[in-house]
Amino acid sequence: MDELKFRREAYENPNNHDDDFLSAMRSSDERQAFVKDLKRLDSQIESALKVDVPEGLEAKLLLNQQLHQHQVQRRKTGFTMALVASVAFVAGISFTLLRLGPVDLGQHALAHVYHEDMALISHDDVSFNTINTQLASLGTLANARFTEQPGQVLYSTYCDFQGVKSIHLVMQGAQGKVTLFIVPVEDRMILDEAFADNRYQGMGFAADNAYMLLVGEHHDDLNNIKEEIKQSFI
Numbered sequence: 001m002d003e004l005k006f007r008r009e010a011y012e013n014p015n016n017h018d019d020d021f022l023s024a025m026r027s028s029d030e031r032q033a034f035v036k037d038l039k040r041l042d043s044q045i046e047s048a049l050k051v052d053v054p055e056g057l058e059a060k061l062l063l064n065q066q067l068h069q070h071q072v073q074r075r076k077t078g079f080t081m082a083l084v085a086s087v088a089f090v091a092g093i094s095f096t097l098l099r100l101g102p103v104d105l106g107q108h109a110l111a112h113v114y115h116e117d118m119a120l121i122s123h124d125d126v127s128f129n130t131i132n133t134q135l136a137s138l139g140t141l142a143n144a145r146f147t148e149q150p151g152q153v154l155y156s157t158y159c160d161f162q163g164v165k166s167i168h169l170v171m172q173g174a175q176g177k178v179t180l181f182i183v184p185v186e187d188r189m190i191l192d193e194a195f196a197d198n199r200y201q202g203m204g205f206a207a208d209n210a211y212m213l214l215v216g217e218h219h220d221d222l223n224n225i226k227e228e229i230k231q232s233f234i
Contacts (some may be wrong), residue, residue: 006031014038102188103162105181106195106202109213112159112168113179113200119170120177122155126169128232131156134167140184141209150232151225164189173221180225181213207233 001009001024009021014035016022025031113120128146134156135141154177155170167182183189191211195202203214203222212229214222 007034010035010038014042102190103164103186104190104192105161105183105204105211105213106190106192108161109179109181109202109204109215110195110197110200112161112181113215116159116168119155119157119168119179122170124154124156126153126156128153131167131169134158135182138165138167138184140165141182144208144210145234146232147234148232150228171225173216173218173225175218175221176216178214178216178221178225180229181211181215183211183213185209185211 001020006021006024009016009018010025010031025035128149131153132145135144135146150171152172153169154172155168157168159166159168159181161181161183164184164186166184167180169180169182171178171180185206189211191204191206192202193204195204200215200217201219201222203226205212205226207229210233212226212233214225216222216225
């Protein structure tokens with residue numbers, strides 16, 4: 001292996017265990033020292049990237065993601081040092097401004113479904129009494145409640161819609177699962193009756209003091225669950 005090829009492979013991966021590479025490295029002390037320096041540099045970079053994630057950062061990044069291309073953002077699996085350096089700015093400045101601006105509920109609902117995709121594999125059997133207890137704890141929906149079971153509920157928890165404590169449910173439709181968000185009404189919220197991306201369809205409607213947001217893959221499921229909610233939610 002000539003010097004140029006050796007150095008190119010060393011730069012690409014100083015931990016290369018290929019026989020030709022190892023043989024070339026061992027052929028001279030200078031090459032061994034060169035590889036050792038590259039390994040030390042890799043170690044320093046790795047240490048620099050091991051940054052403790054501040055509490056609540058995950059939610060802040062999700063909300064910032066709403067105003068960008070959330071599908072592109074969620075596919076990014078690597079972090080660069082420039083991203084690490086900008087986290088404090090995004091979390092501290094942008095997040096504060098976002099809380100004061102209008103909330104596009106449809107896009108926020110889609111982002112939540114992608115971000116909390118583990119909810120879609122839940123198979124709990126949640127009663128409407130449990131959901132009513134969660135609704136009562138919000139303190140912003142007056143006496144809003146379900147009068148009967150609104151179909152099969154597989155998952156129920158609280159979630160944050162840009163500073164507004166809300167309810168996140170997953171329901172079983174005839175063709176697939178449907179996510180339902182119950183969000184207390186605020187003036188800054190923008191509700192679209194229909195929204196979608198290249199995977200999910202969404203539907204929004206008002207019910208008393210709450211906005212209902214349905215997200216699923218099949219439009220018939222959205223319509224059916226919407227009717228169930230209208231009949232059981234007061």
